[in-house]
Amino acid sequence: MGSIWHPDCFRCNNCNIPISDREFSMSGDKPYHKRCYKELFHPRCDVCKEFIPTNATGLIEYRAHPYWGQKYCPHHEIDSTPRCCSCERVESKDAQYISLDDGRKLCLECLDSVIMDTGDCQPLYHEIRDFYEGMNMKIDQQIPMLLVHRQALNEAMVGEKAGHHHMPETRGLCLSEEQTVNIIFRKPRIGAGNRITDMRTESQKLTRQCEVTAILVLYGLPRLLTGSILAHELMHAWLRLNGFRNLEPQVEEGICQVVAHMWLESEVMAGSSSSSAASSSSSSSSSKKGPKSEVEKKLGEFFLNQIAMDSSPVYGEGFRGGHASMVQFGLRRTLDHIKMTGTFPI
Incomplete structure (x- = not known):
């Protein structure tokens, strides 16, 4: 950072609490607690609503529907998370799909018509x-x-x-x-x-x-x-x-x-x-x-x-x-x- 701060002045740009941890994160010239930075900038999965995990190299890796832009953890492609049989969107934690009797799933937006x-x-x-x-x-x-x-x-x-x-x-x-x-x-x-x-x-x-x-x-x-x-x-x-x-x-x-x-x-x-x-x-x-x-x-x-x-x-x-x-x-x-x-x- 190249700057000198009073301990009480070196505050998180999100919660405004002084940063006393040895490790912290920066966005531009603004400091953050690592937990605050993660809450603000780390993407969450649109399906399970959890933070999208990093891969073996430490990079954030996710899948995204090419049309809807729905971002989700890679494991949802193999863990039997349902998709709508019409629009292909993956069933999210807060949206229960309708189960048709042949095993297909239908989202509520497609159900509407x-x-x-x-x-x-x-x-x-x-x-x-x-x-x-x-x-x-x-x-x-x-x-x-x-x-x-x-x-x-x-x-x-x-x-x-x-x-x-x-x-x-x-x-x-x-x-x-x-x-x-x-x-x-x-x-x-x-x-x-x-x-x-x-x-x-x-x-x-x-x-x-x-x-x-x-x-x-x-x-x-x-x-x-x-x-x-x-x-x-x-x-x-x-x-x-x-x-x-x-x-x-x-x-x-x-x-x-x-x-x-x-x-x-x-x-x-x-x-x-x-x-x-x-x-x-x-x-x-x-x-x-x-x-x-x-x-x-x-x-x-x-x-x-x-x-x-x-x-x-x-x-x-x-x-x-x-x-x-x-x-x-x-x-x-x-x-x-x-x-x-x-x-x-x-």
Whole structure:
């Protein structure tokens, strides 16, 4: 420090008590008790609320969510601390998540707009069909849309003869085969211990009336995520109904992600003059959306970011290739080129 102090004048800049310890900390030219300095400047874990420990080299080491910025101790990645199945945030000490009956966890912010049964999802499904009509991509066929349990979704995926590409965690499925599936027809309630109870399912036989038998979506996700999954799966249906055959997974999944992204963007930007030309021109005539809460808007921005930053070669690279083509040539010309060549225009 290069300064001389009276013992009573050498005081902690935080608590103003004289520093008598042999060791102390400095911030700029201001002295602190080591304990006061730690309270002020040492980061705390957003999950357990404890000080983030130093590693073997004495450096503070933590993990941070790339979007939410949630900082937490490294051991929370391996100690079974729950994450929200929708927004990926880690469950903190002061925020108890809801336990779904298939082992997934849902944070309270995502719970606020969650869709739990098939009946609840029908208005959203019709909004998305209207969105397609607003893009001059009307689907005349009445395709059943059903909310299902994760096990039912996985069983239906196994029953599909066509070898479609799927993400590691399947949340939606466009069926082309006749199957019997268990659907969720009555909304469960939240019981003791923040657990979902009283879920009612029923078996439904799906018969093939056209190229698409039904669209299945995983229950227990917030409205905007459910809607983006529906928009994605409905694009699979549109492609099949309009004669698009044997597309490479990167092309088919990529263009489906493009449409899901467009729908999400139209929702997040509803009522904003800064909405992109692509989303505003395609959805302005069919939008029935009201203003979003800041919480839901932030969730929507996160889901948009997930699509845009996906690192997978099929969904991520496929989206970026399809989005670049759509921006340059428009959606209709991009689709025409895909139908003729099986590739994105460049």
